[in-house]
Amino acid sequence: MTRIRNPEQTRRRLLEAASHEIHRNGFQSASLDRILKKAGVTKGALYHHFPSKAALGLAVVNEVVAGKIRSNWVMPLGCCDDPITAIRTVLAGSLKDLENDYMALGCALNNLAQEMSPINEDFRDCCGEVFGEWRGGFADVLRNGQVRGLVRPDIDPESAATFLVAAVEGTVGMMKNAQSFEPGRQSLEMLDAFLESLRPQAPKQSLPVVELQGATEGCEAC
Amino acid sequence: MTRIRNPEQTRRRLLEAASHEIHRNGFQSASLDRILKKAGVTKGALYHHFPSKAALGLAVVNEVVAGKIRSNWVMPLGCCDDPITAIRTVLAGSLKDLENDYMALGCALNNLAQEMSPINEDFRDCCGEVFGEWRGGFADVLRNGQVRGLVRPDIDPESAATFLVAAVEGTVGMMKNAQSFEPGRQSLEMLDAFLESLRPQAPKQSLPVVELQGATEGCEAC
DNA sequence: CAAGATACATACCGGTCGGTATGTTATTTC
DNA sequence: GAAATAACATACCGACCGGTATGTATCTTG
Numbered sequence: 001m002t003r004i005r006n007p008e009q010t011r012r013r014l015l016e017a018a019s020h021e022i023h024r025n026g027f028q029s030a031s032l033d034r035i036l037k038k039a040g041v042t043k044g045a046l047y048h049h050f051p052s053k054a055a056l057g058l059a060v061v062n063e064v065v066a067g068k069i070r071s072n073w074v075m076p077l078g079c080c081d082d083p084i085t086a087i088r089t090v091l092a093g094s095l096k097d098l099e100n101d102y103m104a105l106g107c108a109l110n111n112l113a114q115e116m117s118p119i120n121e122d123f124r125d126c127c128g129e130v131f132g133e134w135r136g137g138f139a140d141v142l143r144n145g146q147v148r149g150l151v152r153p154d155i156d157p158e159s160a161a162t163f164l165v166a167a168v169e170g171t172v173g174m175m176k177n178a179q180s181f182e183p184g185r186q187s188l189e190m191l192d193a194f195l196e197s198l199r200p201q202a203p204k205q206s207l208p209v210v211e212l213q214g215a216t217e218g219c220e221a222c
Numbered sequence: 223m224t225r226i227r228n229p230e231q232t233r234r235r236l237l238e239a240a241s242h243e244i245h246r247n248g249f250q251s252a253s254l255d256r257i258l259k260k261a262g263v264t265k266g267a268l269y270h271h272f273p274s275k276a277a278l279g280l281a282v283v284n285e286v287v288a289g290k291i292r293s294n295w296v297m298p299l300g301c302c303d304d305p306i307t308a309i310r311t312v313l314a315g316s317l318k319d320l321e322n323d324y325m326a327l328g329c330a331l332n333n334l335a336q337e338m339s340p341i342n343e344d345f346r347d348c349c350g351e352v353f354g355e356w357r358g359g360f361a362d363v364l365r366n367g368q369v370r371g372l373v374r375p376d377i378d379p380e381s382a383a384t385f386l387v388a389a390v391e392g393t394v395g396m397m398k399n400a401q402s403f404e405p406g407r408q409s410l411e412m413l414d415a416f417l418e419s420l421r422p423q424a425p426k427q428s429l430p431v432v433e434l435q436g437a438t439e440g441c442e443a444c
Numbered sequence: 445c446a447a448g449a450t451a452c453a454t455a456c457c458g459g460t461c462g463g464t465a466t467g468t469t470a471t472t473t474c
Numbered sequence: 475g476a477a478a479t480a481a482c483a484t485a486c487c488g489a490c491c492g493g494t495a496t497g498t499a500t501c502t503t504g
Contacts, residue, residue: 005470005481026337029250032462043463044483053462104340113399114336115248118326128399155415162396162405163412167385170392174384177335177350183384190385193377194416227451227500254492265493266453275492 011049013039018056019064023108026115027057027123057112058126065108066130072097073168074137083145084195087138091168092188098172099181106176110169135161142198152200160198167191233271235261240278241286245330248337249279249345279334280348287330288352294319295390296359305367306417309360313390314410320394321403328398332391357383364420374422382420389413 017039021030032053036043050056072094080086098107105111109130116123138161145151167187174183239261243252254275258265272278294316302308320329327333331352338345360383367373389409396405 007481010481024340026248026250028248031460033460042483045481047463048481106336106340110395111336114328114333114395117399117401118246118328124399124401131396131399156408156411159408159411162408163389163393166392166396166405166409167389168392169395170388170390171385173332173336173391173395174353174388177339177346177353179339179346183388186378186381186384187388189378189381190416193419194412197415197419229451232451253490255490264453267451269493270451 007049010039010041010045014041014046014049014056015060015064019060019108022057022060023102023105023111027112028115030057054120054122057116058122061109061112061123061126061130065112066133069109069130069134073134077137077141083141083151084199086141087164088192088195091164091191095168095171095175095184095188096181098175099184103172103175103181104179107169107172110172131165135165137161138164149200152198155198164191229271232261232263232267235263236268236271236278237282237286241282241330244279244282245324245327245333249334250337252279276342276344279338280344283331283334283345283348283352287334288355291331291352291356295356299359299363305363305372306421308363309386310414310417313386313413317390317393317397317406317410318403320397321406325394325397325403326401329391329394332394353387357387359383360386371422374420377420386413 014035017035018030021035021038025031030053032043032046035056036046046056050059073090076090076093077086080089102108109127112123113127113131117127118124135158139157142151142155142157142160146153146157151157171184171187171191174187175181236257239257240252243257243260247253252275254265254268257278258268268278272281295312298312298315299308302311324330331349334345335349335353339349340346357380361379364373364377364379364382368375368379373379393406393409393413396409397403
Protein backbone atom coordinates (compact mmCIF):
# COMPACT_ATOMS: atom_id res chain seq x y z
CA MET A 1 0.00 0.00 0.00
CA THR A 2 1.39 3.35 -1.01
CA ARG A 3 -0.18 6.04 1.13
CA ILE A 4 0.09 9.80 1.09
CA ARG A 5 2.07 10.77 4.16
CA ASN A 6 0.78 13.04 6.90
CA PRO A 7 2.84 12.59 10.04
CA GLU A 8 0.86 15.01 12.19
CA GLN A 9 -2.41 13.37 11.31
CA THR A 10 -0.94 9.93 11.93
CA ARG A 11 0.18 11.07 15.35
CA ARG A 12 -3.23 12.52 16.13
CA ARG A 13 -4.98 9.35 15.00
CA LEU A 14 -2.71 7.31 17.25
CA LEU A 15 -3.35 9.58 20.22
CA GLU A 16 -7.10 9.50 19.76
CA ALA A 17 -7.28 5.75 19.28
CA ALA A 18 -5.02 5.23 22.28
CA SER A 19 -7.14 7.61 24.31
CA HIS A 20 -10.28 5.58 23.63
CA GLU A 21 -8.62 2.24 24.18
CA ILE A 22 -7.03 3.35 27.44
CA HIS A 23 -10.29 4.90 28.61
CA ARG A 24 -12.06 1.58 28.06
CA ASN A 25 -9.49 -0.89 29.28
CA GLY A 26 -7.01 1.03 31.37
CA PHE A 27 -3.41 1.57 30.37
CA GLN A 28 -1.96 -1.80 31.27
CA SER A 29 -4.73 -3.74 29.59
CA ALA A 30 -4.83 -1.47 26.58
CA SER A 31 -3.71 -3.42 23.53
CA LEU A 32 -1.35 -1.84 21.05
CA ASP A 33 -2.76 -4.03 18.31
CA ARG A 34 -6.29 -2.80 18.99
CA ILE A 35 -5.03 0.80 19.06
CA LEU A 36 -3.28 0.30 15.72
CA LYS A 37 -6.35 -1.30 14.19
CA LYS A 38 -8.57 1.53 15.40
CA ALA A 39 -6.11 4.16 14.18
CA GLY A 40 -5.62 2.40 10.87
CA VAL A 41 -1.83 2.48 11.05
CA THR A 42 0.83 -0.13 11.61
CA LYS A 43 3.25 -0.84 14.39
CA GLY A 44 6.08 0.71 12.46
CA ALA A 45 4.28 4.03 12.43
CA LEU A 46 3.52 3.83 16.14
CA TYR A 47 7.11 3.15 17.12
CA HIS A 48 8.28 5.85 14.77
CA HIS A 49 6.22 8.47 16.64
CA PHE A 50 6.51 7.05 20.17
CA PRO A 51 9.43 5.19 21.70
CA SER A 52 7.26 2.97 23.91
CA LYS A 53 3.73 2.22 25.06
CA ALA A 54 4.37 4.28 28.18
CA ALA A 55 5.38 7.30 26.10
CA LEU A 56 2.17 6.95 24.12
CA GLY A 57 0.16 6.82 27.33
CA LEU A 58 1.88 9.87 28.77
CA ALA A 59 1.26 11.77 25.55
CA VAL A 60 -2.42 10.86 25.81
CA VAL A 61 -2.51 12.37 29.29
CA ASN A 62 -0.65 15.53 28.33
CA GLU A 63 -2.24 16.18 24.97
CA VAL A 64 -5.72 14.69 25.15
CA VAL A 65 -6.87 14.20 28.72
CA ALA A 66 -5.42 17.43 30.08
CA GLY A 67 -7.18 19.36 27.35
CA LYS A 68 -10.52 17.84 28.24
CA ILE A 69 -10.06 18.67 31.91
CA ARG A 70 -9.28 22.26 31.02
CA SER A 71 -12.18 22.71 28.64
CA ASN A 72 -14.71 20.89 30.80
CA TRP A 73 -13.73 21.92 34.32
CA VAL A 74 -11.34 24.86 34.40
CA MET A 75 -12.19 27.23 31.56
CA PRO A 76 -15.96 27.32 32.21
CA LEU A 77 -15.27 28.62 35.73
CA GLY A 78 -14.81 32.09 34.25
CA CYS A 79 -18.38 32.10 33.00
CA CYS A 80 -19.78 33.99 35.95
CA ASP A 81 -18.85 36.75 38.38
CA ASP A 82 -20.19 34.98 41.42
CA PRO A 83 -17.70 32.22 42.36
CA ILE A 84 -20.16 29.99 44.19
CA THR A 85 -22.65 30.06 41.36
CA ALA A 86 -19.88 29.55 38.84
CA ILE A 87 -18.64 26.43 40.58
CA ARG A 88 -22.16 25.08 41.07
CA THR A 89 -22.89 25.63 37.40
CA VAL A 90 -19.71 23.91 36.25
CA LEU A 91 -20.22 20.95 38.57
CA ALA A 92 -23.81 20.41 37.49
CA GLY A 93 -23.08 20.98 33.82
CA SER A 94 -20.02 18.80 33.54
CA LEU A 95 -21.53 15.94 35.52
CA LYS A 96 -24.62 16.13 33.33
CA ASP A 97 -22.44 16.11 30.23
CA LEU A 98 -20.76 13.00 31.52
CA GLU A 99 -24.12 11.28 31.77
CA ASN A 100 -24.63 11.64 28.05
CA ASP A 101 -21.12 10.81 26.92
CA TYR A 102 -18.75 8.62 28.86
CA MET A 103 -20.47 7.93 32.17
CA ALA A 104 -19.87 4.22 31.80
CA LEU A 105 -16.13 4.80 31.43
CA GLY A 106 -15.66 7.45 34.07
CA CYS A 107 -13.04 10.17 34.14
CA ALA A 108 -10.07 9.33 31.94
CA LEU A 109 -7.71 11.30 34.19
CA ASN A 110 -8.80 9.65 37.39
CA ASN A 111 -8.86 6.20 35.83
CA LEU A 112 -5.23 6.57 34.82
CA ALA A 113 -4.17 8.21 38.04
CA GLN A 114 -5.71 5.45 40.14
CA GLU A 115 -4.32 2.65 38.00
CA MET A 116 -0.82 3.95 37.47
CA SER A 117 0.11 6.11 40.46
CA PRO A 118 1.28 3.20 42.60
CA ILE A 119 3.39 1.57 39.91
CA ASN A 120 4.73 4.30 37.61
CA GLU A 121 6.22 7.56 38.77
CA ASP A 122 5.95 9.24 35.37
CA PHE A 123 2.22 8.67 35.17
CA ARG A 124 1.80 9.72 38.79
CA ASP A 125 3.57 13.03 38.24
CA CYS A 126 1.89 13.60 34.90
CA CYS A 127 -1.62 13.07 36.31
CA GLY A 128 -0.69 14.99 39.43
CA GLU A 129 0.10 18.07 37.38
CA VAL A 130 -3.27 17.95 35.65
CA PHE A 131 -5.01 17.51 38.99
CA GLY A 132 -3.03 20.50 40.18
CA GLU A 133 -4.31 22.61 37.31
CA TRP A 134 -7.84 21.56 38.09
CA ARG A 135 -7.52 22.30 41.81
CA GLY A 136 -5.85 25.58 40.92
CA GLY A 137 -8.89 26.58 38.89
CA PHE A 138 -11.22 26.09 41.84
CA ALA A 139 -8.79 27.68 44.28
CA ASP A 140 -8.28 30.78 42.13
CA VAL A 141 -11.99 31.37 41.79
CA LEU A 142 -12.54 30.96 45.52
CA ARG A 143 -9.60 33.17 46.51
CA ASN A 144 -10.72 35.82 44.10
CA GLY A 145 -14.18 35.55 45.62
CA GLN A 146 -12.74 36.09 49.08
CA VAL A 147 -11.03 39.30 47.93
CA ARG A 148 -14.34 40.55 46.61
CA GLY A 149 -16.22 39.54 49.74
CA LEU A 150 -18.26 36.88 47.99
CA VAL A 151 -16.70 33.91 49.80
CA ARG A 152 -16.23 33.39 53.54
CA PRO A 153 -12.73 34.53 54.46
CA ASP A 154 -12.22 31.79 57.05
CA ILE A 155 -12.08 28.87 54.61
CA ASP A 156 -8.91 27.73 52.94
CA PRO A 157 -9.36 27.91 49.14
CA GLU A 158 -6.76 25.18 48.59
CA SER A 159 -8.54 22.80 50.95
CA ALA A 160 -11.90 23.56 49.40
CA ALA A 161 -10.47 23.06 45.92
CA THR A 162 -8.94 19.69 46.83
CA PHE A 163 -12.20 18.64 48.41
CA LEU A 164 -14.19 19.64 45.34
CA VAL A 165 -11.96 17.72 42.94
CA ALA A 166 -12.04 14.69 45.24
CA ALA A 167 -15.80 14.87 45.58
CA VAL A 168 -16.26 15.16 41.82
CA GLU A 169 -13.97 12.22 41.06
CA GLY A 170 -15.59 10.15 43.77
CA THR A 171 -19.02 10.99 42.43
CA VAL A 172 -18.07 10.13 38.86
CA GLY A 173 -16.83 6.82 40.18
CA MET A 174 -20.12 6.12 41.92
CA MET A 175 -21.99 6.95 38.71
CA LYS A 176 -19.76 4.60 36.78
CA ASN A 177 -20.36 1.75 39.17
CA ALA A 178 -24.10 2.37 39.38
CA GLN A 179 -24.35 2.94 35.61
CA SER A 180 -26.73 5.71 36.57
CA PHE A 181 -26.77 9.44 37.13
CA GLU A 182 -28.60 9.00 40.43
CA PRO A 183 -25.45 9.12 42.61
CA GLY A 184 -24.52 12.28 40.70
CA ARG A 185 -27.88 13.81 41.53
CA GLN A 186 -27.48 12.94 45.19
CA SER A 187 -23.92 14.22 45.41
CA LEU A 188 -24.81 17.42 43.60
CA GLU A 189 -27.57 18.02 46.13
CA MET A 190 -25.02 17.91 48.94
CA LEU A 191 -22.33 19.75 47.00
CA ASP A 192 -24.75 22.60 46.36
CA ALA A 193 -25.50 22.84 50.06
CA PHE A 194 -21.80 22.76 50.85
CA LEU A 195 -20.98 25.46 48.30
CA GLU A 196 -23.79 27.72 49.52
CA SER A 197 -22.37 27.38 53.03
CA LEU A 198 -19.21 29.03 51.72
CA ARG A 199 -21.02 32.34 51.22
CA PRO A 200 -20.26 35.05 53.78
CA GLN A 201 -23.76 34.99 55.30
CA ALA A 202 -25.06 31.57 54.54
CA PRO A 203 -28.84 31.78 54.16
CA LYS A 204 -30.94 29.32 56.13
CA GLN A 205 -32.15 27.32 53.16
CA SER A 206 -31.06 26.38 49.67
CA LEU A 207 -30.81 29.06 47.01
CA PRO A 208 -32.68 28.97 43.70
CA VAL A 209 -31.64 26.01 41.62
CA VAL A 210 -29.12 26.75 38.90
CA GLU A 211 -30.30 25.55 35.51
CA LEU A 212 -27.97 23.05 33.88
CA GLN A 213 -25.74 24.27 31.09
CA GLY A 214 -23.43 22.58 28.64
CA ALA A 215 -19.94 22.83 30.05
CA THR A 216 -18.52 24.65 27.07
CA GLU A 217 -21.32 27.19 26.80
CA GLY A 218 -21.57 30.41 28.72
CA CYS A 219 -23.39 30.61 32.02
CA GLU A 220 -26.63 32.38 31.33
CA ALA A 221 -27.68 32.04 34.93
CA CYS A 222 -25.40 34.91 35.83
CA MET B 223 6.40 -32.97 47.62
CA THR B 224 3.95 -34.62 49.92
CA ARG B 225 2.15 -31.99 51.93
CA ILE B 226 -0.34 -32.20 54.74
CA ARG B 227 -3.66 -31.10 53.33
CA ASN B 228 -5.63 -28.17 54.60
CA PRO B 229 -8.12 -27.07 51.96
CA GLU B 230 -9.52 -24.18 53.96
CA GLN B 231 -6.08 -22.77 54.64
CA THR B 232 -5.11 -23.20 50.98
CA ARG B 233 -8.21 -21.30 49.97
CA ARG B 234 -7.48 -18.55 52.45
CA ARG B 235 -3.87 -18.29 51.29
CA LEU B 236 -5.06 -17.98 47.71
CA LEU B 237 -7.58 -15.29 48.62
CA GLU B 238 -5.06 -13.27 50.58
CA ALA B 239 -2.36 -13.51 47.93
CA ALA B 240 -4.87 -12.61 45.23
CA SER B 241 -6.11 -9.72 47.32
CA HIS B 242 -2.62 -8.25 47.56
CA GLU B 243 -1.78 -8.85 43.93
CA ILE B 244 -5.06 -7.33 42.72
CA HIS B 245 -4.67 -4.40 45.09
CA ARG B 246 -1.25 -3.67 43.58
CA ASN B 247 -1.83 -4.34 39.91
CA GLY B 248 -5.56 -4.31 39.38
CA PHE B 249 -7.56 -7.37 38.42
CA GLN B 250 -6.75 -7.56 34.73
CA SER B 251 -3.04 -7.11 35.26
CA ALA B 252 -2.91 -9.39 38.25
CA SER B 253 -0.82 -12.42 37.38
CA LEU B 254 -1.99 -15.85 38.43
CA ASP B 255 1.59 -17.05 38.51
CA ARG B 256 2.55 -14.28 40.94
CA ILE B 257 -0.48 -15.06 43.08
CA LEU B 258 0.45 -18.74 43.15
CA LYS B 259 4.04 -17.97 44.02
CA LYS B 260 2.98 -15.65 46.82
CA ALA B 261 0.48 -18.16 48.14
CA GLY B 262 2.95 -21.01 47.86
CA VAL B 263 0.56 -23.29 46.00
CA THR B 264 0.31 -24.53 42.43
CA LYS B 265 -2.08 -23.94 39.59
CA GLY B 266 -3.79 -27.22 40.19
CA ALA B 267 -4.77 -26.09 43.67
CA LEU B 268 -6.04 -22.77 42.40
CA TYR B 269 -8.26 -24.29 39.73
CA HIS B 270 -9.50 -26.84 42.20
CA HIS B 271 -10.82 -24.10 44.50
CA PHE B 272 -11.85 -21.55 41.85
CA PRO B 273 -13.19 -22.21 38.37
CA SER B 274 -11.59 -19.12 36.83
CA LYS B 275 -9.59 -15.99 37.52
CA ALA B 276 -12.82 -14.00 37.57
CA ALA B 277 -14.28 -16.27 40.23
CA LEU B 278 -11.15 -15.76 42.33
CA GLY B 279 -11.48 -12.01 41.96
CA LEU B 280 -15.15 -12.01 42.90
CA ALA B 281 -14.36 -14.14 45.95
CA VAL B 282 -11.73 -11.58 46.94
CA VAL B 283 -14.36 -8.84 46.80
CA ASN B 284 -16.98 -10.82 48.71
CA GLU B 285 -14.77 -12.42 51.32
CA VAL B 286 -11.84 -10.04 51.81
CA VAL B 287 -12.63 -6.55 50.58
CA ALA B 288 -16.22 -6.47 51.84
CA GLY B 289 -15.01 -7.49 55.28
CA LYS B 290 -12.52 -4.67 55.40
CA ILE B 291 -15.13 -2.12 54.37
CA ARG B 292 -17.42 -3.36 57.12
CA SER B 293 -14.80 -3.36 59.85
CA ASN B 294 -13.21 -0.07 58.83
CA TRP B 295 -16.17 2.04 57.76
CA VAL B 296 -19.49 0.54 58.84
CA MET B 297 -19.07 -1.13 62.20
CA PRO B 298 -17.20 1.75 63.87
CA LEU B 299 -20.18 4.02 63.18
CA GLY B 300 -21.89 2.54 66.21
CA CYS B 301 -19.16 3.84 68.48
CA CYS B 302 -20.96 6.97 69.46
CA ASP B 303 -24.47 8.24 70.22
CA ASP B 304 -24.06 11.46 68.30
CA PRO B 305 -24.27 10.64 64.58
CA ILE B 306 -22.29 13.65 63.34
CA THR B 307 -19.45 13.02 65.74
CA ALA B 308 -19.54 9.32 64.96
CA ILE B 309 -19.19 9.91 61.23
CA ARG B 310 -16.47 12.53 61.73
CA THR B 311 -14.55 10.15 63.95
CA VAL B 312 -14.80 7.27 61.52
CA LEU B 313 -13.78 9.40 58.55
CA ALA B 314 -10.76 10.85 60.33
CA GLY B 315 -9.75 7.54 61.85
CA SER B 316 -10.06 5.40 58.76
CA LEU B 317 -8.33 7.91 56.51
CA LYS B 318 -5.51 8.16 59.04
CA ASP B 319 -5.27 4.39 59.17
CA LEU B 320 -4.96 4.37 55.41
CA GLU B 321 -1.99 6.69 55.65
CA ASN B 322 -0.07 4.13 57.64
CA ASP B 323 -1.09 1.05 55.70
CA TYR B 324 -2.07 1.06 52.07
CA MET B 325 -2.26 4.72 51.09
CA ALA B 326 -0.10 4.13 48.03
CA LEU B 327 -2.52 1.46 46.79
CA GLY B 328 -5.79 3.19 47.59
CA CYS B 329 -9.10 1.55 48.37
CA ALA B 330 -9.25 -2.01 47.10
CA LEU B 331 -13.01 -1.79 46.61
CA ASN B 332 -12.91 1.41 44.59
CA ASN B 333 -9.93 0.26 42.54
CA LEU B 334 -11.82 -2.82 41.44
CA ALA B 335 -15.10 -1.00 40.94
CA GLN B 336 -13.47 1.61 38.72
CA GLU B 337 -11.49 -0.89 36.71
CA MET B 338 -14.13 -3.53 36.20
CA SER B 339 -17.51 -1.82 36.24
CA PRO B 340 -17.45 -0.88 32.56
CA ILE B 341 -16.36 -4.29 31.33
CA ASN B 342 -17.74 -6.92 33.70
CA GLU B 343 -21.26 -7.00 35.06
CA ASP B 344 -20.46 -9.47 37.82
CA PHE B 345 -17.78 -7.27 39.28
CA ARG B 346 -19.98 -4.22 38.88
CA ASP B 347 -22.84 -5.78 40.80
CA CYS B 348 -20.53 -7.31 43.36
CA CYS B 349 -18.82 -4.00 44.14
CA GLY B 350 -22.14 -2.20 43.94
CA GLU B 351 -23.52 -4.32 46.75
CA VAL B 352 -20.59 -3.52 49.01
CA PHE B 353 -20.92 0.17 48.21
CA GLY B 354 -24.60 -0.20 49.08
CA GLU B 355 -23.72 -1.62 52.48
CA TRP B 356 -21.34 1.23 53.09
CA ARG B 357 -23.86 3.90 52.06
CA GLY B 358 -26.45 2.12 54.14
CA GLY B 359 -24.28 2.45 57.20
CA PHE B 360 -24.03 6.21 56.82
CA ALA B 361 -27.70 6.56 55.90
CA ASP B 362 -28.88 4.53 58.89
CA VAL B 363 -26.88 6.61 61.33
CA LEU B 364 -28.14 9.85 59.81
CA ARG B 365 -31.77 8.73 59.68
CA ASN B 366 -31.56 7.54 63.25
CA GLY B 367 -30.10 10.91 64.15
CA GLN B 368 -33.01 12.66 62.49
CA VAL B 369 -35.48 10.67 64.60
CA ARG B 370 -33.62 11.72 67.74
CA GLY B 371 -33.44 15.34 66.66
CA LEU B 372 -29.66 15.30 66.27
CA VAL B 373 -29.63 15.76 62.49
CA ARG B 374 -31.43 18.35 60.37
CA PRO B 375 -34.71 16.85 59.17
CA ASP B 376 -34.55 18.56 55.77
CA ILE B 377 -31.59 16.63 54.39
CA ASP B 378 -31.94 13.32 52.59
CA PRO B 379 -29.90 10.68 54.44
CA GLU B 380 -29.46 8.64 51.26
CA SER B 381 -28.07 11.61 49.37
CA ALA B 382 -25.77 12.53 52.22
CA ALA B 383 -24.58 8.93 52.48
CA THR B 384 -23.83 8.70 48.77
CA PHE B 385 -21.99 11.98 48.93
CA LEU B 386 -19.91 10.86 51.90
CA VAL B 387 -18.85 7.62 50.24
CA ALA B 388 -18.03 9.48 47.02
CA ALA B 389 -16.06 12.11 48.90
CA VAL B 390 -14.11 9.48 50.82
CA GLU B 391 -13.25 7.48 47.71
CA GLY B 392 -12.31 10.61 45.85
CA THR B 393 -10.13 11.73 48.71
CA VAL B 394 -8.40 8.37 48.96
CA GLY B 395 -7.70 8.65 45.28
CA MET B 396 -6.14 12.08 45.69
CA MET B 397 -3.97 10.75 48.51
CA LYS B 398 -2.87 7.87 46.34
CA ASN B 399 -1.89 10.14 43.49
CA ALA B 400 -0.14 12.65 45.73
CA GLN B 401 1.51 9.89 47.78
CA SER B 402 0.71 12.09 50.73
CA PHE B 403 -1.89 12.51 53.43
CA GLU B 404 -2.16 16.23 52.70
CA PRO B 405 -5.19 15.93 50.39
CA GLY B 406 -6.80 13.84 53.12
CA ARG B 407 -6.16 16.59 55.64
CA GLN B 408 -7.68 19.18 53.34
CA SER B 409 -10.71 17.09 52.47
CA LEU B 410 -11.31 16.23 56.11
CA GLU B 411 -11.29 19.92 56.95
CA MET B 412 -14.13 20.50 54.50
CA LEU B 413 -15.95 17.27 55.36
CA ASP B 414 -15.98 18.28 59.01
CA ALA B 415 -17.51 21.63 58.11
CA PHE B 416 -20.06 19.90 55.92
CA LEU B 417 -20.99 17.40 58.62
CA GLU B 418 -21.34 20.08 61.27
CA SER B 419 -23.71 21.91 58.95
CA LEU B 420 -26.00 18.88 59.18
CA ARG B 421 -26.76 19.59 62.86
CA PRO B 422 -30.21 21.05 63.57
CA GLN B 423 -28.86 24.44 64.66
CA ALA B 424 -25.56 24.76 62.94
CA PRO B 425 -23.27 26.89 65.10
CA LYS B 426 -21.46 29.78 63.41
CA GLN B 427 -18.01 28.30 63.58
CA SER B 428 -16.34 24.93 63.71
CA LEU B 429 -16.87 22.68 66.71
CA PRO B 430 -14.06 21.32 68.88
CA VAL B 431 -11.78 19.09 66.88
CA VAL B 432 -12.36 15.37 67.27
CA GLU B 433 -9.19 13.53 68.22
CA LEU B 434 -8.20 10.82 65.79
CA GLN B 435 -8.92 7.23 66.74
CA GLY B 436 -8.02 3.88 65.30
CA ALA B 437 -10.96 2.74 63.20
CA THR B 438 -11.49 -0.47 65.09
CA GLU B 439 -11.25 1.06 68.54
CA GLY B 440 -14.07 2.65 70.46
CA CYS B 441 -14.77 6.35 70.20
CA GLU B 442 -13.57 7.88 73.43
CA ALA B 443 -14.55 11.32 72.26
CA CYS B 444 -18.17 10.52 73.06
C1' DC C 445 -9.21 -52.53 53.76
C1' DA C 446 -11.04 -51.22 49.30
C1' DA C 447 -13.11 -47.78 46.51
C1' DG C 448 -14.25 -43.44 45.49
C1' DA C 449 -13.75 -38.65 46.05
C1' DT C 450 -11.00 -34.77 47.27
C1' DA C 451 -6.87 -32.04 46.97
C1' DC C 452 -3.53 -31.04 44.93
C1' DA C 453 1.14 -31.11 41.47
C1' DT C 454 3.25 -30.93 36.83
C1' DA C 455 3.54 -30.22 32.13
C1' DC C 456 1.84 -28.17 28.45
C1' DC C 457 -1.30 -25.43 25.21
C1' DG C 458 -2.70 -21.67 21.91
C1' DG C 459 -3.00 -16.89 22.07
C1' DT C 460 -1.55 -12.33 23.00
C1' DC C 461 1.67 -9.19 24.80
C1' DG C 462 5.17 -5.14 23.96
C1' DG C 463 9.01 -4.59 21.31
C1' DT C 464 12.46 -4.98 17.37
C1' DA C 465 14.89 -5.87 13.03
C1' DT C 466 14.64 -5.06 8.46
C1' DG C 467 12.80 -3.49 4.23
C1' DT C 468 10.48 0.01 1.34
C1' DT C 469 8.71 4.28 -0.16
C1' DA C 470 7.85 9.18 0.04
C1' DT C 471 9.95 13.59 1.10
C1' DT C 472 13.53 16.81 1.90
C1' DT C 473 18.25 18.58 1.25
C1' DC C 474 22.14 19.76 -1.27
C1' DG D 475 19.12 14.46 -9.77
C1' DA D 476 21.50 12.06 -6.16
C1' DA D 477 22.09 11.34 -1.45
C1' DA D 478 20.13 11.47 3.00
C1' DT D 479 16.44 11.09 5.90
C1' DA D 480 11.82 10.82 7.56
C1' DA D 481 7.73 7.95 7.54
C1' DC D 482 6.10 4.26 7.47
C1' DA D 483 5.05 -1.35 6.52
C1' DT D 484 5.92 -6.31 7.46
C1' DA D 485 7.59 -10.15 9.73
C1' DC D 486 9.07 -11.95 13.61
C1' DC D 487 10.73 -12.55 18.61
C1' DG D 488 10.76 -14.31 23.47
C1' DA D 489 7.94 -13.68 27.46
C1' DC D 490 3.95 -14.19 29.60
C1' DC D 491 -0.99 -14.89 29.73
C1' DG D 492 -5.18 -17.76 31.51
C1' DG D 493 -6.57 -22.25 31.15
C1' DT D 494 -6.42 -27.48 30.73
C1' DA D 495 -5.14 -32.33 30.59
C1' DT D 496 -3.29 -35.69 33.19
C1' DG D 497 -1.16 -37.83 36.96
C1' DT D 498 -0.69 -38.66 41.96
C1' DA D 499 -1.19 -38.63 46.75
C1' DT D 500 -4.29 -37.96 50.67
C1' DC D 501 -8.54 -38.27 52.87
C1' DT D 502 -13.24 -39.99 53.51
C1' DT D 503 -16.69 -43.47 53.27
C1' DG D 504 -18.72 -47.95 53.29
